[in-house]
Amino acid sequence: MYDYLVVGSGLYGAIFAHEAKRFGKSVLVIDKRPNIAGNIYTESVEGIHVHKYGAHIFHTNNREVWNYINQFAEFNRFTNSPVANYKGELYSLPFNMYTFNKMWGVVTPEEAAAKIAEQRKEITGEPQNLEEQAISLVGRDIYEKLIKGYTEKQWGRDCKKLPSFIIKRLPVRLTFDNNYFNALYQGIPIGGYTQMVSNMLNGIDVRLGVDYLEYKAELDALAKRVVYTGPIDAYFDFKLGTLEYRSVRFENELLDQPNFQGNAAVNYTDRETPWTRIIEHKWFEFGKDQDGNDLPKTVISREYSSEWKPGDEPYYPVNDGKNGKLYIEYRKLADAEQNVIFGGRLGEYKYYDMDKTIEAVLAMTKKELV
Numbered sequence: 001m002y003d004y005l006v007v008g009s010g011l012y013g014a015i016f017a018h019e020a021k022r023f024g025k026s027v028l029v030i031d032k033r034p035n036i037a038g039n040i041y042t043e044s045v046e047g048i049h050v051h052k053y054g055a056h057i058f059h060t061n062n063r064e065v066w067n068y069i070n071q072f073a074e075f076n077r078f079t080n081s082p083v084a085n086y087k088g089e090l091y092s093l094p095f096n097m098y099t100f101n102k103m104w105g106v107v108t109p110e111e112a113a114a115k116i117a118e119q120r121k122e123i124t125g126e127p128q129n130l131e132e133q134a135i136s137l138v139g140r141d142i143y144e145k146l147i148k149g150y151t152e153k154q155w156g157r158d159c160k161k162l163p164s165f166i167i168k169r170l171p172v173r174l175t176f177d178n179n180y181f182n183a184l185y186q187g188i189p190i191g192g193y194t195q196m197v198s199n200m201l202n203g204i205d206v207r208l209g210v211d212y213l214e215y216k217a218e219l220d221a222l223a224k225r226v227v228y229t230g231p232i233d234a235y236f237d238f239k240l241g242t243l244e245y246r247s248v249r250f251e252n253e254l255l256d257q258p259n260f261q262g263n264a265a266v267n268y269t270d271r272e273t274p275w276t277r278i279i280e281h282k283w284f285e286f287g288k289d290q291d292g293n294d295l296p297k298t299v300i301s302r303e304y305s306s307e308w309k310p311g312d313e314p315y316y317p318v319n320d321g322k323n324g325k326l327y328i329e330y331r332k333l334a335d336a337e338q339n340v341i342f343g344g345r346l347g348e349y350k351y352y353d354m355d356k357t358i359e360a361v362l363a364m365t366k367k368e369l370v
């Protein structure tokens with residue numbers, strides 16, 4: 001009999017399994033997918049690591065987490081610097097001096113600040129909707145070209161009909177800094193995320209293509225305790241209702257050309273283009289293969305916001321009152337469950353960046369194993 005059955009070979013499950021083994025425990029990891037690594041899975045296509053469930057950029061301010069993850073992979077120096085494409089005009093993101101120079105021809109930070117201040121004046125009272133909120137923060141030009149269309153595609157609604165609280169802040173940099181994340185550490189694991197997770201699972205029994213909920217009784221009989229990283233509502237057969245998610249649809253294309261857009265991420269900020277952004281995966285690794293050779297082909301993914309319905313891939317939890325309350329009810333059932341630990345983004349119905357997932361599983365591990 002195993003000490004632990006870990007349901008899910010994503011980042012949370014794989015790290016728990018690794019730590020349990022390190023503490024001398026026996027572990028079986030299962031996953032219903034045909035591959036390990038959950039949503040950070042990267043698939044190799046023509047030498048390119050394709051981020052199959054959405055682009056993943058590792059970034060953290062936590063040195064402990066950074067040191068921890070570096071035992072499983074060496075990270076490259078990738079820095080996320082997305083570009084916005086508004087009807088063929090290209091702008092730097094996040095909003096910074098390059099953006100303002102392109103938008104208005106301003107050259108100094110003082111000129112840029114004055115331009116923004118002048119445009120913000122348009123909104124006088126309390127902003128009544130997202131449009132007014134955005135204009136009150138950065139002015140109309142930036143709103144019209146870089147925020148409006150993108151946000152409307154993401155939410156499937158007009159910005160005038162969206163509540164103002166969705167946008168609390170819109171960071172404006174009066175420097176020439178295109179680095180999207182304000183993180184001390186950032187990069188992409190060399191060799192791909194799948195290889196990184198495979199290193200975590202080294203020496204651990206893994207069975208793929210096994211749905212825990214389908215064979216629950218037999219699988220439970222194999223271990224003393226269970227770490228469950230699947231959806232919490234599915235565990236309880238949705239008996240209190242279904243937790244909702246926001247979804248994304250990806251359309252991948254292999255192109256017989258070396259360079260499609262010259263950057264990993266280009267956001268399409270007009271309303272007419274149906275996709276929100278295009279990811280060109282090879283640029284996460286500077287267009288090179290493992291041996292440093294240029295890659296002749298490229299893979300792009302167009303991302304579309306889509307309505308989520310039960311059965312679709314769950315991506316982002318919906319943090320509204322209704323779903324929050326339902327989660328609390330499921331949490332009570334989970335707490336009453338003997339010998340099962342619920343964890344990870346689906347088990348806790350929580351959006352976790354990868355570094356936060358690592359913090360969460362390491363904190364749980366300390367309670368469970370030490």
Ligand code: FAD
Pocket residue numbers: 007008009010011012013030031032033036037038039040053054055056057058059210211212213229230231248315316343344345346352353354355357
């Ligand atoms: P998952 O990776 O979802 O793993 C859960 C696993 O459980 C899956 O493999 C699933 O198949 C398995 N499973 C579920 N139910 C069952 C069952 N019944 N039986 C067997 N197996 C089951 N974070 C960043 O830091 N940077 C980013 O750039 C970033 N980009 C993101 C983009 C998108 C679109 C999304 C959705 C997330 C992004 N994240 C990013 C967050 C990151 O994906 C998560 O932190 C991480 O994947 C969480 O790992 P996990 O193990 O909790 O969940």
